[in-house]
Amino acid sequence: MRLSLRFIIPLLVVLAAVAYAVVPLVDSLTVRWFTRDLDIRANLVARTVEDAVHDLLKTNDRRRVRQLFEKITQDERLFAIGYCATPRAEPIATTSLPRELRCDSLGKFRTGRVETHLLQSERGLLLVSVRSIVDSTIIESGATTGELVLVHDMSFVDRRSEETRKYLFWMFGGLALTISLITVVVAQLSWRGWEQGLRALMRGEGLLRPADKSARPELRPLARDLRELVQDIQTEHSSRADDLVPWGPEALRAILDGELRGQEVIVVSNREPYLHMFSGNEIVVRQPASGLVTALEPIMRACSGTWIAHGSGTADRDMVDKNDRVAVPVDNPAYQLRRVWLTAQEESGYYYGFANEGLWPLCHNAHVRPTFRATDWEQYVAVNRKFADAVVREATSDDPIVLVQDYHFAMLPRFVRELLPNATIITFWHIPWPNPESFSICPWREELLDGMLGSSILGFHTQFHCNNFVDTVDRLLEARVDRESFSVSYQSQQTEVKRYPISVDWPPAPALLAKSVDECRRDVRHHHHLPEDHVIGVGVDRLDYTKGIEERLRAVQRFLELHPEWVGRFSFIQIAAPTRSSIEHYQAYEARVRALAMRINTQFAEAAHPPVILHAEHHEPREVYEYYRAAELCFVSSLHDGMNLVAKEFIAARDDERGVLVLSQFTGAARELPEAIIVNPYDAEECAEALFEAVSMPAREQRTRMRLMRSLVREFNVYRWAGRMMLDAGNVRRRSRLLKRFKFPERMKGRATPVKPPLVIRR
Ligand code: F6P
Numbered sequence: 036m037r038l039s040l041r042f043i044i045p046l047l048v049v050l051a052a053v054a055y056a057v058v059p060l061v062d063s064l065t066v067r068w069f070t071r072d073l074d075i076r077a078n079l080v081a082r083t084v085e086d087a088v089h090d091l092l093k094t095n096d097r098r099r100v101r102q103l104f105e106k107i108t109q110d111e112r113l114f115a116i117g118y119c120a121t122p123r124a125e126p127i128a129t130t131s132l133p134r135e136l137r138c139d140s141l142g143k144f145r146t147g148r149v150e151t152h153l154l155q156s157e158r159g160l161l162l163v164s165v166r167s168i169v170d171s172t173i174i175e176s177g178a179t180t181g182e183l184v185l186v187h188d189m190s191f192v193d194r195r196s197e198e199t200r201k202y203l204f205w206m207f208g209g210l211a212l213t214i215s216l217i218t219v220v221v222a223q224l225s226w227r228g229w230e231q232g233l234r235a236l237m238r239g240e241g242l243l244r245p246a247d248k249s250a251r252p253e254l255r256p257l258a259r260d261l262r263e264l265v266q267d268i269q270t271e272h273s274s275r276a277d278d279l280v281p282w283g284p285e286a287l288r289a290i291l292d293g294e295l296r297g298q299e300v301i302v303v304s305n306r307e308p309y310l311h312m313f314s315g316n317e318i319v320v321r322q323p324a325s326g327l328v329t330a331l332e333p334i335m336r337a338c339s340g341t342w343i344a345h346g347s348g349t350a351d352r353d354m355v356d357k358n359d360r361v362a363v364p365v366d367n368p369a370y371q372l373r374r375v376w377l378t379a380q381e382e383s384g385y386y387y388g389f390a391n392e393g394l395w396p397l398c399h400n401a402h403v404r405p406t407f408r409a410t411d412w413e414q415y416v417a418v419n420r421k422f423a424d425a426v427v428r429e430a431t432s433d434d435p436i437v438l439v440q441d442y443h444f445a446m447l448p449r450f451v452r453e454l455l456p457n458a459t460i461i462t463f464w465h466i467p468w469p470n471p472e473s474f475s476i477c478p479w480r481e482e483l484l485d486g487m488l489g490s491s492i493l494g495f496h497t498q499f500h501c502n503n504f505v506d507t508v509d510r511l512l513e514a515r516v517d518r519e520s521f522s523v524s525y526q527s528q529q530t531e532v533k534r535y536p537i538s539v540d541w542p543p544a545p546a547l548l549a550k551s552v553d554e555c556r557r558d559v560r561h562h563h564h565l566p567e568d569h570v571i572g573v574g575v576d577r578l579d580y581t582k583g584i585e586e587r588l589r590a591v592q593r594f595l596e597l598h599p600e601w602v603g604r605f606s607f608i609q610i611a612a613p614t615r616s617s618i619e620h621y622q623a624y625e626a627r628v629r630a631l632a633m634r635i636n637t638q639f640a641e642a643a644h645p646p647v648i649l650h651a652e653h654h655e656p657r658e659v660y661e662y663y664r665a666a667e668l669c670f671v672s673s674l675h676d677g678m679n680l681v682a683k684e685f686i687a688a689r690d691d692e693r694g695v696l697v698l699s700q701f702t703g704a705a706r707e708l709p710e711a712i713i714v715n716p717y718d719a720e721e722c723a724e725a726l727f728e729a730v731s732m733p734a735r736e737q738r739t740r741m742r743l744m745r746s747l748v749r750e751f752n753v754y755r756w757a758g759r760m761m762l763d764a765g766n767v768r769r770r771s772r773l774l775k776r777f778k779f780p781e782r783m784k785g786r787a788t789p790v791k792p793p794l795v796i797r798r
Pocket residue numbers: 305306324325326327328441465466577614615
């Protein structure tokens with residue numbers, strides 16, 4: 036309405052001014068026209084009566100002349116008439132002739148423009164016309180015999196003017212109303228069009244279809260300008276963040292305090308960063324072997340949020356407060372760990388069953404068939420709901436930033452979105468995403484996608500996995516996929532699909548590098564009864580079939596077969612943390628790895644030192660770093676891996692710029708670290724030669740490669756990984772605030788509130 040008044044008020048002012056100027060003009064025009072008409076009429080009357088007047092004048096009968104005049108003035112308009120024989124004569128006239136009209140005062144009515152022949156009398160406005168009359172009997176000589184004075188009543192002109200003014204008033208009023216109406220309607224329609232255009236642009240749609248031919252041509256230049264502006268803002272934010280080199284806890288904190296103004300951050304993951312375990316009568320704290328924990332722990336230290344995770348340590352319940360919270364790290368608390376308790380049945384169905392027997396093999400090309408059970412799915416959905424409730428309980432605002440971690444929580448984004456529509460939900464999928472054919476074997480494929488698309492942003496390690504995800508959505512859901520901006524519009528919500536290559540803390544915590552490389556070398560060799568010049572290769576993994584540990588050991592075996600001069604001079608130490616041991620596949624895998632290590636050592640039994648040293652147990656980060664620093668090479672042979680942080684940890688550990696990384700081509704890390712020796716883990720010959728190349732690599736070449744890899748990991752460290760997500764979260768929040776300012780329809784608020792009923796979860 037305010038907008039309409041902005042148009043209407045100036046319009047009315049202008050129309051009133053025009054009306055004000057026009058009315059006097061119309062008045063004077065009306066007078067002029069009538070004056071001329073009546074003057075012509077006077078002429079006509081004079082010509083008509085002049086003969087009769089002459090005849091009567093000849094009889095010298097003034098009375099009869101007057102009678103004639105009285106008769107003529109019965110005409111409504113003709114007010115008076117008189118005759119002057121000479122200027123000094125007494126006029127023969129009707130009684131109505133105004134007194135001020137004497138024969139000697141007619142001069143001013145004889146000459147000049149007719150409009151000046153007006154006389155304002157007691158009767159009102161009068162028009163005085165003076166006409167010489169000619170005697171036709173002496174017309175040849177052209178002699179005139181006197182003058183007729185014709186007085187017309189002009190008072191009717193005032194009445195007509197009054198009437199005209201009334202018509203003019205109504206006409207301008209009507210005109211104002213009609214123009215106002217048309218203006219308001221056109222303005223409203225145009226405004227709506229602009230608004231929709233702007234909203235579309237802010238939703239990113241304008242960015243998606245820059246050359247949209249359906250867009251109104253007059254809006255195209257504006258759309259282009261806005262597009263450029265939005266891109267500028269985004270680039271500015273990105274570059275501002277990129278300028279904050281080096282990326283570290285401070286830079287991340289600066290983003291949280293600046294871009295996100297200290298917003299609340301909640302992390303949700305299955306694995307907790309610290310487990311409390313009973314060890315005899317004592318309670319000890321353990322850090323699990325988990326890439327996810329490695330990446331997120333330094334982030335949480337930097338931003339002091341809340342981390343919600345499954346409390347799976349044997350002494351976990353003894354360490355929490357009444358709200359199931361414990362401040363961690365225990366020695367220097369920086370954030371809250373909120374533990375969620377699961378029953379054995381829940382853990383079995385959700386974690387071991389659906390997540391690790393279903394989704395894990397589904398997403399990894401490791402040739403283990405996924406197993407899907409309806410009972411596991413039920414538990415998976417129920418546990419996702421349980422964690423979503425925990426998020427809501429922990430949230431102190433209605434729009435927290437929720438960082439959902441991994442394949443354990445594909446349904447959680449949707450559940451959180453239902454409970455906290457304004458939350459900014461970033462889901463990071465730490466494992467690969469398969470192609471649409473592979474994914475579609477999952478009986479609950481649509482439900483999983485629907486759940487994930489509750490996120491504001493979905494992150495994967497590589498562009499390849501982003502592509503696979505977008506292809507899968509395109510194939511399986513009724514959603515609009517935009518490949519230019521990599522976003523999915525589904526149920527009136529938009530989810531951005533982005534690549535965030537995960538990394539490690541940089542520089543590593545001082546405690547991890549406290550022991551010098553020489554000390555590490557010496558201690559590790561001493562601990563394993565190896566001579567000082569013994570060459571060591573190291574592998575660090577969870578005992579998982581995707582890690583290619585069997586392939587790795589076979590490569591060691593083949594290397595020694597091909598290069599027997601290394602038998603007894605080289606040992607490969609495999610750190611293998613037991614994992615998911617309740618699952619048959621994992622039990623069988625552990626047994627196979629143990630048996631293979633034993634077989635290889637038996638094959639080279641005559642060697643002074645065993646070729647394979649297997650430590651199938653958990654190691655704390657400090658111990659792992661000792662192995663990294665002591666080894667000549669690190670071998671990562673995953674059959675399929677989202678990123679693989681062991682590769683990056685090894686690089687981070689080698690501040691001496693020595694050591695060689697042999698890396699599977701099927702890891703996300705291989706795309707970032709071409710200076711490693713890249714191998715196909717299925718090709719034992721190739722891997723054996725890579726090991727040979729590694730143990731024979733000159734120190735200079737090791738340094739050159741290691742320097743390059745270190746500079747990449749330094750720059751693309753875990754703070755950058757988190758920082759980029761946080762910056763994008765900031766952009767999402769800014770855009771959604773803008774949308775609200777533009778009074779976006781309710782259903783679009785929070786960008787991800789479903790308008791269609793969510794998919795029914797099959798039981
Ligand atoms: O690799 C995927 C992943 O979720 C990692 O993020 C994490 O390091 C690992 O699996 C942990 O597995 P789990 O929690 O089952 O021991």
